[in-house]
Amino acid sequence: MSVASRREVIGGLLTALMARAGSASAASADDDVPAFTTGRHQLTLLRPQQSLPAIRLFRLDGGTLDLAALRGAPIVLNFWASWCAACRIELPELDRLARSVARQRLHVLAVSEDRSDRDSVGRFVRALRLTSLSICLDPNGYVAQSGDDGGRPAPFTLYGMPITYLISASGLIVGYLPGAADWSSSAAADLLEYLGRN
Template identity: 30%
Template sequence: MRKLVSALLYTSLALVANGALAESTPPAELTGEMSALNWHSEPRELSDMAFQSRDGAETTFADHEGKVLVVNFWATWCAPCREEMPSLAALQDEMGGEDFEVITIATGRNPPAAVDRFFEEIGVDSLPIYMDNSMKVARSMAVLGLPVTIVVDKEGNEVARLTGGADWNSAEAKALIQAMVD
């Protein structure tokens, strides 16, 4: 009897574990730079703290509910951010709309003039500019270095994150986003 109970217990645990693994599987094969995405075994809630648009209006992630999001935390002094930002702009230009959006959040001390100069120097004018000067949003989301990019599902949960730069305009990134939108 004891062996039967043990067998049932282990079988149940295996089924639960396999179910959890299935839920943590990305909706598309992660290859290239996207294979560095840390896909979470369980979706994580986003911060409900407000961040500001370039004109000072407060917004939250809930204001973008129902969309797949690529949220990029960056700073004007960050060299990898400078390299990565044009690919985020290209991703937004190609795929942005009703179901998907790229959100860039300058975190820390990033004076508005420096932010404007940053975007002008890299030739990006199609991304919304959000600010987290106090770093409260970044800290609440455990952003410990820059750049950090967070992938958010339609339900408003963080499902993956990448620390460091990547080509977000790659075929792999687009396939991932398209699979999440569909």
């Protein structure tokens, strides 16, 4: 066997070993993510994990919020609508979560996908007595969309309503959970702790 052939064989073996090691480390990273299920739904992990894009959200109380500025702490990013029955159940849970972690490094955001005006969303939020949860608006579907919205891509996909995306402290979108979740459960606490470490 010539020297060039040996180099090609050794190079091919090294490439294969590195690819195997990379996929094993990716699998072990996924294995570390605590399981979180709720009702009929479970946390779906994104593979590969994606970086949180620079997005500016409109706050219900006025002004904007830059998601990229929140890196360094985990983010629970929930998408909801006033017509969604499960959202009426989950939003108070998220409000309690936001209240309980107010002094900790965790951001809990709820983005309304209602196409109605700010006042209508505000009345809905007041009716549910949500006081600790950061409420944002996405009336034009620039942040999240379901299916094809005229060719304008949005960074988050709505596979159901409500749906929550979980973002690690390092700014990676770990996965999503469709449906209303029990955010007071020990499984939720384990998942949030994981997000804070990664």
